[in-house]
Amino acid sequence: MSGLFSQWGQDLPSLLHGLLLSIEVTGASLGIGLPVGFWLALMASSNRRRVSLPTIAVVEVGRGLPALVVLEFVYFGGPNIGVKLAAVAAAIIALAWNTAAYTSEIFRGGFLAVPKGMREAALALGLSDVHTFRHVILPEGLRIALPGLMGWAIVTFQGTSLAFTIGVPELLSHAYEIASVNFLYLDVLSLVGLLYAAIAVPGAWLVRYTERRLGAAPM
Amino acid sequence: MSAFDAVIGGIWLTIILTVVSFAIGVVAGIPLVLARRSSIRTLRMASTFAIDMIRGVPPIVWLFFIYFGIGDQVRQLSTLEAALIGLGVISAAYMAEIYRGGFAAIPNQQWDAGRALGLHPVYSLGFIIAPQVIRTALPAAASYAIGLLKDSSIASTIGVNEILYRASNYAETTEHANVYLIAGLIYIVLSIPLALVSRRVDKRLRARLGA
Numbered sequence: 056m057s058g059l060f061s062q063w064g065q066d067l068p069s070l071l072h073g074l075l076l077s078i079e080v081t082g083a084s085l086g087i088g089l090p091v092g093f094w095l096a097l098m099a100s101s102n103r104r105r106v107s108l109p110t111i112a113v114v115e116v117g118r119g120l121p122a123l124v125v126l127e128f129v130y131f132g133g134p135n136i137g138v139k140l141a142a143v144a145a146a147i148i149a150l151a152w153n154t155a156a157y158t159s160e161i162f163r164g165g166f167l168a169v170p171k172g173m174r175e176a177a178l179a180l181g182l183s184d185v186h187t188f189r190h191v192i193l194p195e196g197l198r199i200a201l202p203g204l205m206g207w208a209i210v211t212f213q214g215t216s217l218a219f220t221i222g223v224p225e226l227l228s229h230a231y232e233i234a235s236v237n238f239l240y241l242d243v244l245s246l247v248g249l250l251y252a253a254i255a256v257p258g259a260w261l262v263r264y265t266e267r268r269l270g271a272a273p274m
Numbered sequence: 275m276s277a278f279d280a281v282i283g284g285i286w287l288t289i290i291l292t293v294v295s296f297a298i299g300v301v302a303g304i305p306l307v308l309a310r311r312s313s314i315r316t317l318r319m320a321s322t323f324a325i326d327m328i329r330g331v332p333p334i335v336w337l338f339f340i341y342f343g344i345g346d347q348v349r350q351l352s353t354l355e356a357a358l359i360g361l362g363v364i365s366a367a368y369m370a371e372i373y374r375g376g377f378a379a380i381p382n383q384q385w386d387a388g389r390a391l392g393l394h395p396v397y398s399l400g401f402i403i404a405p406q407v408i409r410t411a412l413p414a415a416a417s418y419a420i421g422l423l424k425d426s427s428i429a430s431t432i433g434v435n436e437i438l439y440r441a442s443n444y445a446e447t448t449e450h451a452n453v454y455l456i457a458g459l460i461y462i463v464l465s466i467p468l469a470l471v472s473r474r475v476d477k478r479l480r481a482r483l484g485a
Contacts, residue, residue, distance in 0.1 A: 116462065119424075119458075119461065119462040119465055120424070120458040120461060120462065121424035121425070121427040121438070121458070121461055122424070123427045123428060123430070123431075123438060124427060124438055124441070124454055124457055124458045124461065125458070127438070127441075127442060127445070127451075127454055128451055128454035128455065128458070131442075131445050131446075131451045131454070132445075132451030132452075132454060133451075134449075134451075135449075135450065135451050135452070213331075213332035213333075214332070216332040216334045216335055217332075217334060217428070219334065219431075220431055227332075227334065227335060227338070231338070234342065238346070240338075240339075240342035240343045240346045240347075241339070241342075241343035241344065241346060241347045242343075244335065244338055244339040244342065244343045245339065245343065247335055248331040248335050248336075248339060251330060251331050251332055251335060252326075252327055252330035252331050255329070255330035255331070256326045256327065256330040259326065259329070259330065
């Protein structure tokens with residue numbers, strides 16, 4: 056039996072391949088989910104209850120569902136309605152849906168956190184409702200929401216590991232494949248953990264740094 | 275067997291996973307946060323590093339690491355044991371951060387006041403600071419518990435026979451994926467009492483502390 060961590064050099068190229076796919080899935084999920092989340096936030100903030108209430112209901116259900124349940128539902132449920140999705144596509148759809156539901160609340164929280172006085176000042180200056188939102192609430196709200204959105208991006212990156220369960224060849228799948236051949240689970244799984252942490256931990260630092268900087272900036 | 279009957283039996287394991295790992299987190303988070311706030315630099319750095327690393331690795335990787343990795347080379351664990359340890363360790367790191375947020379909300383003068391009254395710092399912590407930390411940390415802890423309920427579904431990947439595991443089996447044998455909707459609904463329904471209970475506890479604590 057070889058010593059612990061002896062295979063790291065050999066495993067790394069294959070794992071980096073998987074890591075690349077994990078990052079790509081993250082990017083695609085955020086690329087689809089963030090705009091949808093933004094629109095959901097606008098609809099949930101609407102004055103018309105016919106628009107806001109159903110949107111809030113959809114968002115609450117979306118946030119209440121475990122990501123893994125959504126993932127398996129999208130992948131295994133597709134054929135029931137005649138759509139056979141590729142595993143990667145199913146993973147992106149599921150994570151994008153999750154992103155939309157969660158980030159809509161982050162966006163909405165940002166809009167709500169803009170001080171009332173700013174809105175009143177804009178209206179007093181004669182800006183219309185639309186212009187007030189477009190030029191005052193929106194930029195300020197997005198600034199406030201930024202750390203939360205960055206934090207969510209890290210959650211989504213970590214969430215790509217769930218796609219292992221439907222056979223997407225991402226980082227964890229590569230590790231599992233290696234371990235099922237050489238049986239050195241501890242060996243390869245610790246390397247995989249380090250690879251995830253190598254992105255998520257500095258990411259968390261960046262979120263904290265952004266939070267501090269935005270907090271210090273004059274409002 | 276209907277889809278509902280197929281998954282409902284998993285409810286107990288889902289609840290056990292959530293409650294036990296949350297309890298582990300509530301208790302184990304305390305030494306972690308105390309170390310995180312320690313005046314001893316090494317202790318502080320070690321705790322910060324541990325918390326960051328635990329939170330930096332996805333839950334599913336933790337479960338695999340514990341079940342397949344440690345189980346393979348150190349001692350074979352049952353799937354439930356591995357899931358409880360994994361989710362418990364993760365909860366401890368998150369709870370430590372939640373407690374830390376609670377500590378940060380308390381002005382330093384309260385420690386000074388305790389010292390002025392001749393209280394040993396341990397008593398200040400126990401009778402002045404900790405009750406307030408608990409109160410301010412409660413809403414965050416409650417929403418973390420709801421997150422944990424959902425994350426417990428990850429235990430299905432190592433074979434814990436909880437709601438999602440049963441749903442997957444059912445979907446595989448019958449080729450009907452509607453069972454996932456039922457499973458999802460059960461998770462949502464389970465999270466509602468958790469939200470209500472936490473709100474009630476929160477209110478009671480506030481009332482007792484006269485805030």
